[in-house]
Amino acid sequence: MALKIVQQIATHSKAKSHYIAAVFVALSCLFWSFDAANAASRVKDIAEFEGIRDNILVGYGLVVGLNGTGDSLPNSPFTEQSLTSMLERLGVNTSDETLKTKNVAAVVVTATLPPFQRQGTKIDIVVSSLGDATNLMGGTLVVTPLMAADGEVYAVAQGTLTVAGFAAGGAAESITRGVPTTARVVNGAIVERELGFDLAALTSLRISLRNPDLTTSRRIAAAINKYIGTTVAEPSDPSTVILNLDGSQRENMVELLADIEQLQVNPDQIARVVIDEQSGIIVIGSEVRVDTVAIAQGNLTVRITETPQVSQPAPFSENGETVVVPRTNIEVDDDSDKKLTILKEGVRLQDLVDGLNALGIGPRDMISILQAIKAAGALQADIELM
Template sequence: MSVVMILQAALPAHSASRIKDLVSVEGVRENQLVGYGLVVGLNGTGDSLRNAPFTQQSLTAMLERLGVNTRDANMKTDNTAAVMVTASLPPFARKGSRIDVSISSLGDADDLRGGTLIVTPLLGADGEVYAVAQGSLQIAGFSAGGDAESITTGVPTSGRIPNGALIERELNFSMGHMNSLALSLRTPDFTTARRIAAVINEEMGMNIANPLDPATVQVQKPLGYQKDMVSLMTDIEQLYVTPDQKARVVIDEKSGIIVIGHEVRVSEVAIAQGNLTIRVTETPQVSQPGPLAQVGQTAVVPRTEVEVDTGEGKKLALLNPGVNLQDLVDGLNALGIGPRDMIAILQALKVSGALHAEIEVM
């Protein structure tokens, strides 16, 4: 069933936000890590080696490193599963600290509950090992069943290991010696970039911030500033800025969700909507002969009910020029339409030129 959601901001239209919530510092970012490993200790719910040859090859290679020769052996263990291990290396993470890892089954394992991940190197995009993961899995889902019925809740073939990876290599990035830094707007906008620069310059009492483009504000270290760039960023990230936003309507046609921004405006327009709906209901009844009848038999008598709705009760709805979000929502709701028809109306408004907003279809 499709659901329509037309959201209006709970805060005022021009509420201010901290700079730290609007931007990220260029170079201060996470890095993705990935690794391939084995989970052991499963209760017969691991990979079948016949269908997952990579699991058998990995198991053989691991045992050889431990001094156990299993070449040409006919292994039938189903307590092992091949998995992909992923993690995010946070900025400024130091050697010896720990991060969480996510585990996902790669073969045909049924359940990873009770499993333990064997030592797995985690590599970055450059092919270097930045962390090593190992530990017991935490699985939120489960599955159970018998010969006639089974039930599965969640995803029992994926899980997490909190603090399951130990960082072995650091990223060489330091802000202390820098004389300038770039602030990257999470939502690029010319007006917001200029407002951020203006607020920083007003706070510092000099022109040290310059908007380079809608997504970047360059900040220079002030002359005579006795502290480093970390302290400067601490001083400016708590400043409040009123971000601007585009008039936008976001539509997810698959789920029927509609999100309308606060700045959306509509010119004067009349809207009508009507659908022909035909509903056919079958309610068969059982006809039986009387209790003392000598002849007759039980029979099923068909009963069909047909309802037709031509939408005659729906009329034109008039939207006045320059209406705000609340007026637009009230006007569309007055038509009594479903989400699919509302999506079509919004798209028709855009084509007619009456909807002054950008429509983004997901």
């Protein structure tokens, strides 16, 4: 579109003097709209709708069929009790017997129940060893009920385990790769109960922001009201936007929410610097600003090297003896090649990084410098230590 405008202006001889100006105006508008579109995010990427959420399931079960890598029953009494209870339910009486099997392992089964999952559909499960089993490869999970936080059973799991890691060894050496005591079963659980949630019957719906912010919640409400054409959304707090719906707007709730989650919003965020001192990782937000400050960084290093030498008397000497003469070499490095760098007021993230890199500063020293700038009141951002 911008190129067509430029070509039309160029065809008129009287407008030749405005040709260059039109080029800059058209291209600047084109690039501005491109940057604005890239900066915006969809509502579905920064917020969640009430009721459309995952639910966590957990269960306790037994894995059988292991090749001698299961729990040792004397060290895992809960495994023996579970095995005995399962056999009794199957009609096998083991009350007077001592079990010595190594092919069974007690496990915890976890799963995520997606929203609106219907009865009879299948979901993936993760199986993790609870006792002293060394490897779950080749095992089969027997029927295990999976419960939610309300104590109700929502799915039943069973299936052959798939282990990503492995363990092998001999008398003198062993090797383990990955975690062989954790396994996964694709489509290993069948949903037996549905979560009761009637989306179409809601008269109001809450939209929860993943990163709470007052400005972002207001922008989301403004975008929704502009799309619908009336005031139906209003922010109630930094993390919630309430969507009030009347009868006409609830006729097709799925279509309405699908349109809302595709709306483009520019999310705002607090200027923040996140520091992980253990690993030396530094993440600096784009909104971080620095007032005018001078930075110098240097360390005093003293190196002392001992190179003793052997001193011997002249040949055929009667009074001389062989001795060790100490030789000490001392070097002092005060980092005199490091210069003082001045960061001007209101510098951007790129300017801050360039200025610190100009000093030859590594991540460890950069953490101390950022904390010192914050202590001096020149860093307009929050520092969060992980």
